[in-house]
Amino acid sequence: xNITYQPIGFIKTPFKTIEGMPIQPAGxxxxxxxxxxxxEFSEGLKDLDGFSHIILLYHFHRTRKTxxxxxxxxxxxxxxxxxxxxxxxxxxxxxSIVKLIGIEGNTxxxxxxxxxxxxxxxxxxxxxxxxxxxxxxxxxxxxxxxGEVKDRKSDTRFE
Numbered sequence: 001x002n003i004t005y006q007p008i009g010f011i012k013t014p015f016k017t018i019e020g021m022p023i024q025p026a027g028x029x030x031x032x033x034x035x036x037x038x039x040e041f042s043e044g045l046k047d048l049d050g051f052s053h054i055i056l057l058y059h060f061h062r063t064r065k066t067x068x069x070x071x072x073x074x075x076x077x078x079x080x081x082x083x084x085x086x087x088x089x090x091x092x093x094x095x096s097i098v099k100l101i102g103i104e105g106n107t108x109x110x111x112x113x114x115x116x117x118x119x120x121x122x123x124x125x126x127x128x129x130x131x132x133x134x135x136x137x138x139x140x141x142x143x144x145x146x147g148e149v150k151d152r153k154s155d156t157r158f159e
Contacts, residue, residue, distance in 0.1 A: 007120035008044075009037035009106070011058060013113050018062060019156050024085070025096050025112040033098075033113035035121055037106040044124075049103045053127035054110075059120045060092035062159065071157065075141060083140055094119075097127050 013033040015021040022028035035056075037045060048054065065088055071077070072084040081089055094115065101109040108124075 005059070005122050007038070007059070007122065008041045008124070009035050009121045011035050011056070011113065011115050011117070011119040011121055013115055013117045013119075015116050018116060018159060021116065022114040025098055025114050028112045028114040030111060031113050032101070032109065032111050033115070035108040035110060035124075037108065037121075039106060042106045045103060045106070045108070048100070048108075048124070048126065051100055051126040051128075053097055054100050054108075055125040055127050055132070056094075056096045056098060056115075056121060057123040057125070058094045058096070058115060059122055060087035060089075060094050061118070061120055062116060063087045063089070063092040064159070066090050073157075075144075077141070079141060093122065097132075 011033060012035070014031065022031065066081075067086070067088040068081050068090075069078045070081050070084055070086040070088060072079055072086055085094075087094065096112075096114055098113055099111040101111055103109070
């Protein structure tokens, strides 16, 4: 089976290099960016302005290799890639929930952005707390790192 996706647009951010970039939107508070949607997909933006937050699915375009065991930013122990949000995945797809500030034509203005400038956007979905927010019982190895994500920044380990 061959699966092919095309970008619907590109994310513009102040982050030109991976090093020093926030590793999650929780660590990117108040950092603004924008998304340029390709004109052929602009009709799909109808009614999106009614949502305060959106889910971005994007391609980690700087990822060059797959690693099934990684050393994540939030831990020093090697972990299985599927128990992390590391970019060096078999399918390098990222996910971020960002605040939608506004829409002007094909441009979405966003806040709490944690992606590299020029990141290809694969899809947008509205964030709906009733659908997307769950009280969880456990968060695995990340339990010991609770509260640290806001201060963690990316380095070059996944280039």
